[in-house]
Amino acid sequence: xxxxxKRKWNRKHLSDERFAFLFDEIPGDEVVVFDCETTGLxxxxxxxxxxxxxxxxxxxxxxxxxxxxFVQQKKGIAHESIKIHQIRNCDLHDAVAIEEAIESFLHFxxxxxxxxxxxxxxxxxxxxxxxxxxxxxxxxxxxxxxALYYDKKISTIPQGNIDLRFDTIVANLALPxxxxxxxxxxxxxxxxxxLKLKHTIKLK
Amino acid sequence: xxxxxxxLKGYPPFSFLEDAAFALIxxxxxxxxxxxHTVLIEPTFLFDKLFVIIKGMVEVNNDDELIDxxxxxxxxxxxxxxxxxxxxxxxxxTEELICYEINxxxxxKLCEANKAFKDYFFSSxxxxxxxxxxxxxxxAMSDLMMARVDKSILHNACVLASDMPIIDSLKKMEECxxxxxxxxxxxxxxxxxxxxxRYYILYQQSQELHRLSDIQSYPVISIEEGELLFNILLLMxxxxxxxxxxxxxxxxVLGVLELxxxxxxxxxxxxxxxxxxxxxxxxxxxxxxxxxxEIMISALHAKxxxxxxxxxxxxxxxxxxxxxxxxxxxxxxxxxxxxxxLLGSEGRGEQILRTDQDNALIFEEGFLPDxxxxxxxxxxxxxxxxxxxxxxxxxxxxxxxWRKSIDGYKNDIDSWIEGQTHEGxxxxxxxxxSVAIAGExxxxxxxxxxxxxxxxxxxxxLTHFAxxxxxxxxxxxxxxxxxxxxxxxxxxxxxxxxxxxALVHGVRALAxxxxxxxTNTILRIKALNNIGFMNKEDASxxxxxxxxxxxxxxxxxxxxxxxxxxxxxxxxxxxxxKLERDLLKEAIKxxxxxxxxxxxxxxxxxxx
Numbered sequence: 082x083x084x085x086x087k088r089k090w091n092r093k094h095l096s097d098e099r100f101a102f103l104f105d106e107i108p109g110d111e112v113v114v115f116d117c118e119t120t121g122l123x124x125x126x127x128x129x130x131x132x133x134x135x136x137x138x139x140x141x142x143x144x145x146x147x148x149x150x151f152v153q154q155k156k157g158i159a160h161e162s163i164k165i166h167q168i169r170n171c172d173l174h175d176a177v178a179i180e181e182a183i184e185s186f187l188h189f190x191x192x193x194x195x196x197x198x199x200x201x202x203x204x205x206x207x208x209x210x211x212x213x214x215x216x217x218x219x220x221x222x223x224x225x226x227x228a229l230y231y232d233k234k235i236s237t238i239p240q241g242n243i244d245l246r247f248d249t250i251v252a253n254l255a256l257p258x259x260x261x262x263x264x265x266x267x268x269x270x271x272x273x274x275x276l277k278l279k280h281t282i283k284l285k
Numbered sequence: 286x287x288x289x290x291x292x293l294k295g296y297p298p299f300s301f302l303e304d305a306a307f308a309l310i311x312x313x314x315x316x317x318x319x320x321x322h323t324v325l326i327e328p329t330f331l332f333d334k335l336f337v338i339i340k341g342m343v344e345v346n347n348d349d350e351l352i353d354x355x356x357x358x359x360x361x362x363x364x365x366x367x368x369x370x371x372x373x374x375x376x377x378x379t380e381e382l383i384c385y386e387i388n389x390x391x392x393x394k395l396c397e398a399n400k401a402f403k404d405y406f407f408s409s410x411x412x413x414x415x416x417x418x419x420x421x422x423x424x425a426m427s428d429l430m431m432a433r434v435d436k437s438i439l440h441n442a443c444v445l446a447s448d449m450p451i452i453d454s455l456k457k458m459e460e461c462x463x464x465x466x467x468x469x470x471x472x473x474x475x476x477x478x479x480x481x482x483r484y485y486i487l488y489q490q491s492q493e494l495h496r497l498s499d500i501q502s503y504p505v506i507s508i509e510e511g512e513l514l515f516n517i518l519l520l521m522x523x524x525x526x527x528x529x530x531x532x533x534x535x536x537x538v539l540g541v542l543e544l545x546x547x548x549x550x551x552x553x554x555x556x557x558x559x560x561x562x563x564x565x566x567x568x569x570x571x572x573x574x575x576x577x578x579e580i581m582i583s584a585l586h587a588k589x590x591x592x593x594x595x596x597x598x599x600x601x602x603x604x605x606x607x608x609x610x611x612x613x614x615x616x617x618x619x620x621x622x623x624x625x626x627l628l629g630s631e632g633r634g635e636q637i638l639r640t641d642q643d644n645a646l647i648f649e650e651g652f653l654p655d656x657x658x659x660x661x662x663x664x665x666x667x668x669x670x671x672x673x674x675x676x677x678x679x680x681x682x683x684x685x686x687w688r689k690s691i692d693g694y695k696n697d698i699d700s701w702i703e704g705q706t707h708e709g710x711x712x713x714x715x716x717x718x719s720v721a722i723a724g725e726x727x728x729x730x731x732x733x734x735x736x737x738x739x740x741x742x743x744x745x746x747l748t749h750f751a752x753x754x755x756x757x758x759x760x761x762x763x764x765x766x767x768x769x770x771x772x773x774x775x776x777x778x779x780x781x782x783x784x785x786x787a788l789v790h791g792v793r794a795l796a797x798x799x800x801x802x803x804t805n806t807i808l809r810i811k812a813l814n815n816i817g818f819m820n821k822e823d824a825s826x827x828x829x830x831x832x833x834x835x836x837x838x839x840x841x842x843x844x845x846x847x848x849x850x851x852x853x854x855x856x857x858x859x860x861x862x863k864l865e866r867d868l869l870k871e872a873i874k875x876x877x878x879x880x881x882x883x884x885x886x887x888x889x890x891x892x893x
């Protein structure tokens with residue numbers, strides 16, 4: 082009830098009718114897993130550097146339709162974040178303006194369910210721009226992968242402390258470890274976690 | 286680029302593809318997840334894509350008969366797609382599968398654009414072996430680059446004070462057999478090499494050069510111990526220097542690294558160990574050099590050198606080692622009255638990693654020294670310290686059975702032939718594979734001549750000699766599936782019992798029959814081909830099988846050794862790749878048909 086009111090409220094604020102498809106009610110059978118690399122951890126101050134996203138349909142990760150966009154930066158990327166993402170300023174020559182990146186992203190996700198690792202942060206980063214550009218926040222349903230993991234894990238260790246670090250989950254789910262840490266590879270890793278968790282009833 | 290694709294680049298057939306091909310795959314491939322027990326393809330179904338395993342395991346079955354197992358980095362479905370043929374088998378996930386799926390159209394496009402990629406799916410066993418070696422080379426480059434400088438490849442430094450007269454220092458240099466002098470100054474080191482001496486000879490008069498300090502290059506370029514050899518190579522080529530002092534943490538000179546040794550390290554460590562062995566003047570120096578052999582073996586194996594060449598290098602080095610040990614441990618008075626021989630796998634020159642020691646002494650008739658017990662003990666203890674495990678069959682000089690006069694051995698041979706026991710023939714086989722290493726080698730030539738004379742041509746005795754070939758079952762069952770061991774050796778096969786013994790022993794029996802001199806199995810096969818007993822195809826097939834088995838065994842032994850496990854003759858059939866498994870199967874099949882030929886040739890079915 083409350084959710085649907087919020088959704089209506091959100092819809093009312095949509096200022097660009099080209100993106101009405103985001104609010105389509107008929108849900109598809111696809112999920113989009115995405116990840117943003119940013120200049121920092123504060124959605125208010127920091128910017129998006131790149132967005133990686135893949136669709137999942139059934140038990141397949143559609144890497145043939147993956148999205149990997151780099152965003153033009155007004156200021157040079159700070160040293161610290163280069164160390165984490167290994168995206169240097171010179172890697173951004175194919176980059177597009179943030180507005181264009183957001184539009185491509187919205188076309189890519191449509192009204193699909195979104196999934197991710199600490200999705201809240203990535204959604205907040207996107208919302209910062211959609212609000213400014215179109216007056217809305219992402220209306221899509223969301224699934225948090227670390228929460229899925231938590232639910233399957235908690236049944237084996239009630240009241241236990243569950244380590245939710247990305248690498249711990251990868252190791253625990255016995256997934257292949259990837260060296261690269263860019264937005265697309267992280268999205269693919271997260272997609273693998275998602276598929277595996279969907280098939281797992283209980284974790285040891 | 287997707288990191289998972291990047292990993293594929295290291296494995297054939299994907300290692301043959303260009304970047305453009307990977308871009309095509311990236312645009313078209315999907316990652317699929319299949320839970321345990323999913324049936325991917327049923328018999329008579331058509332493949333519509335190539336499967337490339339990222340993680341997991343797929344079993345191929347034909348009516349519950351296990352045909353094959355695919356694991357991480359294996360690809361399947363290729364040949365069916367290329368031939369547009371329905372699957373003959375059922376493909377079932379037996380360990381949760383994550384895989385790439387490359388659709389048929391893209392796969393065929395890749396095949397069309399890259400012949401090597403396509404040919405891989407049709408390639409023969411021998412060709413695949415070559416490709417496998419290339420892959421290993423790719424993986425091993427980094428190991429070689431990671432080697433660090435340590436004391437063993439350094440020359441002793443000739444360190445002299447800076448105020449020493451040049452002429453005196455040249456004498457010192459001569460004494461230490463050094464090619465450079467490290468000059469100790471009140472502050473820091475300098476160096477004098479051939480270039481500086483040339484300068485001295487030319488200008489000693491005109492410039493009044495007297496002391497080392499007058500001609501030294503100062504300060505010297507040096508490095509600290511533990512530096513990467515690869516960095517050192519860069520440094521030496523960049524600064525064009527041939528001598529580089531290596532300092533310890535306290536700044537003291539440990540020794541001098543010479544460019545030529547460094548280069549030989551990168552090309553082949555064997556040269557170095559050989560030289561060390563020859564230079565060695567103490568037991569300790571011999572042991573030190575011998576301990577480097579295993580590092581050399583892994584480096585050569587990683588470079589993809591055929592195991593028979595590795596075996597050859599190792600046995601050359603071991604021969605030098607035994608010669609040095611003989612000279613150092615056995616009293617001078619013995620040297621002309623006895624000979625040290627190596628038997629079994631060492632005698633055949635086929636032992637790569639140290640699996641056991643087989644040695645014996647032949648004495649001249651009438652020579653039996655008192656301190657024999659003590660001397661032979663010292664010898665065996667030294668071998669222990671180098672890391673040669675003792676022979677389980679007790680074929681060692683500390684056993685009186687294997688240190689006696691030539692006539693004593695001749696009596697043994699007679700009684701082995703008469704007794705016709707399994708044990709007797711095994712001893713005979715061991716002795717037949719012997720080579721003399723040091724001392725009065727003529728004793729050995731006589732003894733081996735006696736053995737051949739007594740056996741060669743005596744068909745009925747040879748039949749008994751060859752009989753043990755039937756002792757062990759083949760490692761491949763009725764429908765070409767592997768016959769694996771029980772419990773602790775689940776998914777492993779004993780390659781020595783399951784194939785290697787039959788091959789080696791069969792060849793040995795034929796060699797004895799035809800009085801063939803060499804002890805090495807490959808040389809024996811070649812000799813059998815030369816005398817017209819075996820045709821060229823059969824001979825090369827047998828050699829190839831021998832090579833495959835030894836390479837895989839060496840690979841598995843090196844891995845065990847790296848993990849600190851005891852090395853044995855077991856090969857895991859699930860840890861090796863699809864390619865290796867196929868090769869192994871072919872090799873075991875070749876051995877199997879050879880075994881049949883031997884049975885028929887020696888009429889083995891007629892004796893019990």
